[in-house]
Amino acid sequence: MKAPLEPSKLLDRGKPTVRELLSSLVFNPVDGTIRLNGDRIVMQRAAVGVELRRELTRLLGPQEARVFLMRLGFLSGQADARFVRTNWPNVDIGDAFTAGTRLHTFSGVVRVETVYNDFDFRKKRFSAEFLWHDSVEAAEFRRRHRTTEPACWTQLGYACGYASEFFDTLIIYKEVECAAQGHRHCKVVGKPADVWGPGDPEVILFRERIMAPQEGSLSEPLRRVAARTAESALSELDRLVLAPVRAELDRLAPMALPVMITGSPGTGRSRAARYLHRASGGSGTEPRHVFGNRVDLDLCAEIARRGKGGRRGPGSETILIDAAEQIPSDVQPHLARAIEDGMVVGGPRIVALVGYDPSSGPLGPPPLSSELWYALSALAVRMPTLGEREGQRLAIARTLLPVLAARMGIEPPRLDGPAGKAIERATWPGNLRQMRTVLSAVLAAHRDGQAVSRAEIEAQLLRFPFTAMAAGDDPQSRLRPLVDQLLAEGDFSLSELERSAYQAAVDRARGNLSAAARLLGLTRAQLAYRLGAGGGPAAV
Incomplete structure (x- = not known):
């Protein structure tokens, strides 16, 4: 018969002994840590x-x-x-x-x-x-x-x-x-x-x-977990909106490179960015959201030094830059360099939302420098407009309708046949934003117990033909009517128009010359020079 074990023999066997290990165990109630010979451990x-x-x-x-x-x-x-x-x-x-x-x-x-x-x-x-x-x-x-x-x-x-x-x-x-x-x-x-x-x-x-999983990317089991997590977080509306690009987003998710998501506002760019973050195994439930006009040198330095010496992997942060075309022009070269450095040292993944169609030119519009364009656009996804999604618009509206009704605390009505045809026939230049506004207005005015009619849809479409100007619209198309009017009046002066633009920017920025320069896509020195040369308030 085997003799019973003596605890003292087990405690003092070998080097380091279990007794020595126990003596190295320290619980600090002040900071709530348990340490073994200085290394932090946890008990669960x-x-x-x-x-x-x-x-x-x-x-x-x-x-x-x-x-x-x-x-x-x-x-x-x-x-x-x-x-x-x-x-x-x-x-x-x-x-x-x-x-x-x-x-x-x-x-x-x-x-x-x-x-x-x-x-x-x-x-x-x-x-x-x-x-x-x-x-x-x-x-x-x-x-x-x-x-x-x-x-x-x-x-x-x-x-x-x-x-x-x-x-x-x-x-x-x-x-x-x-x-x-x-x-x-x-x-x-x-x-x-x-x-x-x-x-x-x-x-x-x-x-x-x-023993040897791929460095810098998710292992296959972790990739499957991330994909299932991203899938489970999708609403029915998300699935419909992202359907044209889901396969591309899944393909890009494991790649530790920046991604540019282009398209008009309201096409679902933010939804695509959140899905990409989850599918790549990113930390937290949402990416970190920064608007383009708030990107500064401090953020650039953070991107360049974060994760230094390591590699991007599961749990890494994603920084979502919304309206990237509004990043100050003097910051754009620094951000481009920071993104390049961050990729080397395992920094956060950058996902940029850009409010224009890449078909407008190989380098994009002037507010986005070529350096930043090249840093961001290696992996790009274009979100199609609702006008391009023939045969899908009614399905999106039917999914959106009960969501809006729930927010308004009412029962969602059904759409009659002609109303559905009107929704499908409309091109929705304001995309989801316009559709959300039109359907909300329909619900607010609709009588309970009846189906929504074509007349109700068309009436609200007339009220909200285009709820917001797309950030990616060609600036010339917005300025052309004003220029045409000035030319027709025969009192056009290019220098006066420029001075008016400079002064309007200074007024909007409440006298802050640096902020005014950012609005115009200029450096502070350039704006100060032009204001001085034109007789404007150069000393602002």
Whole structure:
């Protein structure tokens, strides 16, 4: 009969001992941290890991969840091996290596019993067998029901990562018995990958999926999680609006490069940007939103230095620059350089919304410098207007109608046949903004219990023919009527028109010359010179 274990022997075995590890554990109630020899650790209930595993299995399936958790354990094992070697540099390397079994026990995850452990670091020879008692991963399965496969995925990855770090070669453990299968304990056997053989399925799995994922991009399981998260966050209206570009957004999501989303206001550019952020595995539920006229040198410096020395990966930030064509002209070259530097050092992903159609010219309109255009436009998505979406406009309106009705606290009415035809026939130059306004006005004036008629739709279309001027409209088309009028009156002066524009900008900026220059797409020095040359208030 086996003698009962003496806790003191377990506490004082090897170097560092479990007792030494316990003495290095410090809880600071002031800042709420727990540290082991200075490194921060956290304490959580075992149920958290159980729920994480269950959710991953639901989202990814058991095979991909196993790969994910084994990689998580592998990275944890590597980190603990480095922790031991750094914090106990004078400990014999053999003791430092076997400290992995004590760290595993110390963590409360499992109690490790060595059957045999034969190794030679110089020759990279290794062979070992361990028993795992009271495995937290196996216990959950044993409590609910037995499984036909070993269940200690994270612990197995940990053992492989820890040993691989010490031997500087891939060491693979296999769980040959598991308590989740009904055995008294779990049993693992470890050997170098070369001993198992290059054709061994676990060797192939570790080399291709666990040990060496692609740097700078999402691993396949994480990519699937991100895609499903993005999909689940879409409303029915989002799906309809983004339908023409969904495939392109999915293709661009894993690429760690800036993306330019062009199109007229109201075409769904912001919806596309949010979807792209979620599908790329970005941090938080929403990207960080900055309007173009608020981009300054401080933001440029933040973009260039963020994540320095690292690589973009899951959880990275996305900065959404809305109305990028309004970025001050003197800031645009700095932003272009910051974006280039940020891509090198793992900075945030930049998604720029630009309110014009790229068919207007190869370099875009004058407010967007060529440097910034080239920095942003390598990956570009164009949102089509509602006028281009023949056969889709009525479906979008039918989806939008109950959303608006719910906001107004009323029951959504149905559209009769002629009303639907009127919606589909209209070109909606104001896109979703115009459609939202027209339908809201229809709902406000509509009588309960009746279908919306064509007359109601057409009446509101006449009231709101175009609710807002598209930011991307050609500026010449807006100035032409004014110039035509001045020419017709025979009292046109180009110099007077320029001075009026300069003075109007200064008045709008309340005397702030720098702000006025930004409105005109000039530098402060250029505006000051032109005001001075024209006899304007150069001293502003």
